Amino acid sequence: MHICCPLCRAAGEDIDHLSWDCQFARQVWSYIFAWFHVDVTSNLDVGSFIIWAMQIQASRQVTNLWRVGVMTTIWSIWNLRNRVVFDDASFSAVNLTVQIKALILEASRFSLGEMMNSVEELLVLHGLGIPGNPRRSISYVYVFWIPPPHPWHKINIDGSIHGSLPCIHTGGIVRGNGSVMGCFHFSGGRGWAFEVELFALIIALEQVVSHGWDFIWIETDCTYIVELF
Ligand SMILES: [Zn+2]
Known part of the structure; x- marks a missing residue:
């Protein structure tokens, strides 16, 4: 039996389409990629994308959040699909991304790891509304500046x-x-x-x-x- 995708109603529903190829899913993913400043080539299939996504190099803190973002997005799309099919729920890509962002924020409370001291990571974390967890200093050095004495x-x-x-x-x-x-x-x-x-x-x-x-x-x-x- 051919089942129509309940999110776009433009193609058959299978897991690849629903989580990746669907126009609706694409819209949602574009938000996630923008939050994490990630550039993804569109010719990947969902399986290749997940393998690629798990190998992204960033600090421990941002990598953990990114992985949460990827898995939460797939789970959220599937969850939304069920609510649409069984509860006839209304939906929009923007609303779903708000929920995904809230879940990433929730997960950040349990996420271990430190950020890298870079502007790029600060922007990512700031955009997500998550405080950075910078590396702790081993020691503190107090620096004082003394004005040059007269007449120097x-x-x-x-x-x-x-x-x-x-x-x-x-x-x-x-x-x-x-x-x-x-x-x-x-x-x-x-x-x-x-x-x-x-x-x-x-x-x-x-x-x-x-x-x-x-x-x-x-x-x-x-x-x-x-x-x-
Ligand atoms: Zn679709």
């Missing part, structure tokens, strides 16, 4: 490049008399890492000369620059 001026400089034809960005901040006295920034031109760090130093020294500062403390993270002096 301290200038912190840094530079960065990006792109295959590297574009220069450089800047610095000047502190003295117990407060921030000014800062500078320059973007433009092309150069390499050492050049941009050197460029930042040149701009800083120009500031020193133009203001007539005599006691200068310049801080950079570029070892080559430090070794020049």
